[in-house]
Amino acid sequence: MIDHLIPKTLHEALSAMERVHFIKVAGGTDLMVQRRMGPMVEPRFESPVIFLYHLKELNYVKEEDHQLIIGSMTPMEDLLHHPSIPNHFKKVLNDIASPGIRQMATLAGNLANASPAADTLVYLYASRAEILLASLHHERIVPIRDFITGVKKTVLKDNELIKEIHVPLCPCTTFTWTKVGGRKSDAISKVSFVGMAEMSDHHLKKIGIALGAVAPMVISDHAMEDDLQGLSIKELSMRKDAIIKHYASQINPIDDQRSNKTYRRKVAINLLTQFLDELLLKGMTSWTHTLWNILNASYAKKHIP
Numbered sequence: 001m002i003d004h005l006i007p008k009t010l011h012e013a014l015s016a017m018e019r020v021h022f023i024k025v026a027g028g029t030d031l032m033v034q035r036r037m038g039p040m041v042e043p044r045f046e047s048p049v050i051f052l053y054h055l056k057e058l059n060y061v062k063e064e065d066h067q068l069i070i071g072s073m074t075p076m077e078d079l080l081h082h083p084s085i086p087n088h089f090k091k092v093l094n095d096i097a098s099p100g101i102r103q104m105a106t107l108a109g110n111l112a113n114a115s116p117a118a119d120t121l122v123y124l125y126a127s128r129a130e131i132l133l134a135s136l137h138h139e140r141i142v143p144i145r146d147f148i149t150g151v152k153k154t155v156l157k158d159n160e161l162i163k164e165i166h167v168p169l170c171p172c173t174t175f176t177w178t179k180v181g182g183r184k185s186d187a188i189s190k191v192s193f194v195g196m197a198e199m200s201d202h203h204l205k206k207i208g209i210a211l212g213a214v215a216p217m218v219i220s221d222h223a224m225e226d227d228l229q230g231l232s233i234k235e236l237s238m239r240k241d242a243i244i245k246h247y248a249s250q251i252n253p254i255d256d257q258r259s260n261k262t263y264r265r266k267v268a269i270n271l272l273t274q275f276l277d278e279l280l281l282k283g284m285t286s287w288t289h290t291l292w293n294i295l296n297a298s299y300a301k302k303h304i305p
């Protein structure tokens, strides 16, 4: 029986995964910590291990049909410096771990680890990312909301790996990312939040909201977001309290060594409120601006020959 495999190609990896139940290792930054046995002792793995990080076939970033296609073995540090990655996504990546860890850490690992405190998840939920899973004979695309099914649980089958992450590009007019951690870097989030929205003609064209580390899974509600699309600023302002109540009812944090329920709950609600206020303020400012332009134009018409 083999205890590890370093495949030369993706095909070799997928073929071997048809025969053997492997633990898949990307950058190993989660796995090595989870399996550590103490100083000077090798980490212990209960099943054979397959190393994937070196597979160049899975290391790329492309832009297609208004979405990013990210190969699963692209290190986060490469994403941070890639010209196709939008600045708001880079803000999230920049707050993850430290440059050394980001050289190894991958989005795929962050996703497959399925921790509610994983920082990229809030961005990926708010963006409605999709995950391309591949096995030797089959590929399937799974929306992120169906990919993660619980704490540390996903729909990945033994013979499948994450091949790509597809992230729709948002032409956001408002974007907020907040990570509340114990220190500036290398901190696990106490609470994380992403809010993104596109406003046009004083109407909400798109909105994405996701809260992390305050429930067993990231809190995100695509049906609610769809319902908000098309609202005018006035309608949105009338719905503000109901929106906050809706998300607050799903916030169900834990007490742990990093923080407590009461703090997490309060901060999460504050972050959502701030995001909605910013959105409304921007919408009203642009509405006032338009009104000002109309008044100016009619004054000019009447008084300037």
Ligand SMILES: Cc1cc2nc3c(=O)[nH]c(=O)nc-3n(C[C@H](O)[C@H](O)[C@H](O)COP(=O)(O)OP(=O)(O)OC[C@H]3O[C@@H](n4cnc5c(N)ncnc54)[C@H](O)[C@@H]3O)c2cc1C
Pocket (backbone or CB within 6 Å): 023, 024, 025, 026, 027, 028, 029, 030, 031, 032, 033, 052, 072, 095, 096, 097, 098, 101, 104, 105, 106, 107, 108, 109, 110, 111, 112, 113, 117, 118, 119, 120, 156, 160, 161, 162, 163, 186, 187, 188, 189
């Ligand atoms: C010091 C330190 C600081 C950290 N700081 C942060 C932080 O600020 N924010 C944060 O979110 N995380 C943080 N982490 C956690 C970790 O770095 C991230 O979760 C990272 O994205 C994991 O990616 P990886 O490639 O190292 O995954 P790995 O450890 O290799 O794998 C993690 C899981 O994903 C599975 N997996 C990996 N790739 C695939 C694939 N292609 N297909 C199927 N399954 C796959 C593995 O089997 C495993 O279950 C930190 C870790 C350390 C050690």
